[in-house]
Amino acid sequence: MTPLLTVFPHLGLIAMVMSLSHLLPLGISIGHDDGAAQAFVVSMIINFAVGCAMWLGTRHKKRDLTPRDGILLVVLAWCGGAAFATLPLLLAIPGLTFTDAYFETMSGLTTTGSTVLSELDALAPSLNFWRCLLVWLGGMGLIVLAVAILPLLGVGGRQIFKAETPGPMKDAKMTPRITETAKGLWVVYAIISVACAIAYYLAGMTWFDAVVHMFSTMGLGGFSSHDASYGYWDSPLIEAVAILFMLIASINFGSHFLALRSRSIAPYRADPELAWCLGIILGSCVGIALYLDWMGIYPDFLSSLRYASFNVVSIASTTGFASTDFNLWPIFAPMWMLFLCSFASCSGSTGGGIKMIRAQLLYIQVYREFVKLLHPTAAVPAKLGGQVMENKVIFSVLAFLFIYIASIVAMTLVMMASGLDDLTSFSAIVASINNTGPGLHKVGPATTYAVLSDFQTWVCTFAMLLGRLELFTVLIVFTPVFWRK
C-alpha cells in the first residue's frame, strides 16, 4: 500500500473540517451583504464533497500512521489546504489567477502575510476575514488543531505532532498524552487571542478590524484589511498593543501553557530561549532607533523609537505588519531586521525562521569549538537551559542550517536568473522562507508581490512552504528514498 493511499482518508477529514471553517466568513458576508456569500457557499460545498469522497473512497485503507505517512500528510495537508482555500477568492474576485490566489492562501496558511492583492480597503470584508482566518488557523498549525480534534475521530496523532512542531526541544512533552498537550496549547492560543482582540478594540479599532488583526497578530502573519497596514490608524496605542501581542506570540506556547497552568512566571524563567529572544529583539529596537535618530530620519528620538520599535518587532517576530515604509530607511536598518527574522522567534511559537533555539545551539557549538582548541582534552557539553544536548541534536541543527542557507542561495539565484534585481530577489526569498512577509525594494512594505512574474510567485510560494514545514519535511518528499518501499 502506498503512503499516498494511507493519508487520503486523513486528508479527507481535514478538507471537511476546512469546509466547516467557511461558516464564519459566510456569516460575515451575509451580515455585511458584500456579495461574496455565494462564493463561500459554493466553496464550502466543494470542500465538503471532495473531502467526503476522499474519506469514503479510501477509509478502508486506514491504518496507524508511520512517520513516513505523517510527513506526507503534513506536506499534503498544507498544499491541499492552500489549494482548497483559494476557492472563495477565485470565485469572488474576477480576474484573479490561480497562481496569485494560491500564493495568497499559502501565504496565509504558512503565516507569512505577503500579499499580491492591493486595494484591500475595497475588498469584501468577508474575504479579508477569510485571508486573516487562514493565518490564524495556520498559525498554531492546522495540524495542532487536527491533533487536538482528529484523535477524537479515531486518528492517531503522535507522528504528525513530531513532523509538525519544530525545534529540538519538542520531545519534552508537557502532559502524558499528546492529545491533552495539543488541546492545552490550543486553549492557551484561544485565550491569548481573545485577550488580543479585546485589547485592539479598547485601543480604538472597530470590532471587525480588531478580530481580523488579532488573527494576523496571533499567527504572526501580517495580513491586514488596509493597504496602509498599521499606518491606517497612525495610533501609538494600537502599535503598542500590536508590539505586546507580537512578542507574546513569538514565545513558545508551551511556556505560556505551563505558566497559565501553574499560575506563575517560573516556566518563563526556565525557558532558555525567552531571554535571548526578547533581549535581542528589544535591544535591536533601541539600536535601530538610535541609528535612525543619528541618521536624522525622524525629527526627534521618540518618533524614531516609535517607528523602529513597531517595525523591528513586526519583522523580527516574522509578522510583517508595517507602520511606515521602512524600505526608505538606510539599508542597514531593514537588512538587520531581515537578519533578525531568520532566527529571533522561539521554537513552539507561531514565528518562522530557524528559531532562537537553533541559533543558541549554533552559538554554543562555536563556543565548544573554541574551548576544544584551547583545551584539547576538555569535556564541554552543549548545555542549554541546564540540559545537555546530545551531539546528534547539534548535528541535525548543523544540517538544518546548511539546508537553510543552501535553499536561500539557490532560490535567490533562481529569482535573479528569472530577471529580478539582486536586492528584491534576496529579500523576497528571505522574507518568504522565514514566513515574514514584506521584503525590500520592489517587494517592500509599501508594495505587493504582484510585481513578480508567475514563475517567481511560485518560487516564493515554495519558499514559504519550505520554511513553514522546517525544510526537511518538504524536501524529504522529493527524495527517491522516501518513495522506496
Added chain:
Amino acid sequence: MRIVILGAGQVGSSVAENLVSEANDITVVDTDAGRLRKLQDRLDLRTIVGNAGHPEILERAGARDADMLLAVTQSDETNLVACKLAATMFNIPTKIARIRATDYLSHPEMFTPENFAVDTVICPEQVLTDYIAKLIEFPESLQVLEFAEGRVSLVAVRAFHGGPLVGKELQTIRKHLPNLDTRVAAIFRQDSPIIPDATTVIEVGDEVFFIAATEDIRGIMRELRRMDKPVKRVMIGGGGNIGRRLAKAIEDRYEVKIIEFNKRSAENLAAALNKTLVLVGDVTDEELLQTENIGDMDVYCALTNDDENNIMSSLLAKRMGARRVVALINRSAYVNLVQAGQIDIAISPAQATIGTLLAHVRQGDCVAVHSLRRGAAEALELVAHGDARSSKVVGRRIEEIDLPAGTTIGAIVRTHERTAGTDGKIMREHQVMIAHHDTVIEPDDHVIVFVVDKRTVSKVERLFQVSVGFV
C-alpha cells in the same frame, strides 16, 4: 556509651576506631564479613553480618539497649530505614545518619521524629568540601575550623620568615594589633606541643593555633607570615564525589579546572557544573598538567580516591610550579610521611569528618568538636551549664578554673537576650570574647577549649558537667 554503627566503610571504621579508644561499647553491622573480620582483628568490638535495614539484625546488634545509632552505610535509604526502626522499635535516644543525596538534604522536614526520625544528619563529603573550600579561601592557613555557628575561628598557621611576629614574644601581639583580640591556643614545634604563655617566642616553622573572631583572622594571619596574593585559579584533580562538590561550591568565586580520568563521569561532571572547565585525563599526566598551565595555579587539590595518585600528582604539580598543593590522603601513615614536606597540606578525610560525630559522643553539652593534628589534639565547644554552686566553671575567672595540663580556654561566646521594640520580640546578640585570665564565665556561655592531648578530653568533659550532688 553503647553505640551501634551501621556500615563498616571508610567512615564507619574510622569512627569505630576513634570511639573504641574512648571506652565505648561498639557494635558494627555490615554485609561484608571480610571487612568486619579485619575490623575485629584490630579493635575490641562486636560485629554482626547482615543488612542494616532489617529489624532482626538491629535486634541482634543490641539496638534494644543502645544509647546511640550511627547509620553510615553506603545507601542513604538503608540509613533512613534504620533510623526509623531505631525510633519506633528500639527507642534509641540518639540517631545519626549519613545522607549524601542533595535531594534528601534539601528537605529537612523528612528527618523529623514523626517521619524518618533522624536526630542529626551528617554528610562527610560536605564537611570535607567545606574544609577544603576554607583552605582555598585562606591559602596561608593549614586549617580553619569554625565554632559557634561560624562566629569564632580556630586557625592553624605555619610561622614563616618575614612575618612581623616571628621571633618575638607573644605578649607583643597586643602592641602590634591594638584593635584585634586573639589568643594563641597552642604552638606545635617539631610535632610536640607547647602551651604558650606571654613570654613564649614564636619560631620559624612553628605551627601556631590561634583563636579569634572570624572577621579578624585575616589581619592576624598577616602578622605571622607574608600574605600571598588572593587565590584566583584552582585546579582539582579527580572528579569524584568530593571533587564535584568542591567545584560546585567554588566555581562562582574562582576559575576552576577539574581533571577526571573516566570519560563518562567527566561528561556527567561537565553537565552538572556551570563554569568549571572539565578535562579528561590522568592527574599524573605531566603533559596534561603542562598544557593546562599548572604553573599558574594558585591552588591544586588532588582529590581522587587513590592515595598514591594524589601524592604523586600533587608532588608533580608542586614541582611544576603550582603555588600551593593539597592532597587527600586516607592512610594515616602516608599523612605523616608527606605533611610539611613538598605537599603543603595533607588532608585525612576520616580526621576531617570525625569531629561532627564526636560532638554527639562527648559527655556534657558539647556543640562542636574538631579533631586536630591527626587525632592527637582536639578543640571543643562546650556549653557551661548550672551556677556557681553546681558547676566547676560557671562564675569563676578563667585563672581560677582547675584546667587539666595542656588545656587552654580560647574564647567565649555569650548570648545576650533583650526585648526589642514594642512587640516583645526577643533579639539575640552574640558576643565573642577572647579569653583572658580575668574573664568570668557565666551560665550558658559557649566555651571553646583547646586540648593538646586527647587523653585529657574526658577530664575537660567532667569539668563542664553539672554536679548533681549540689542541686
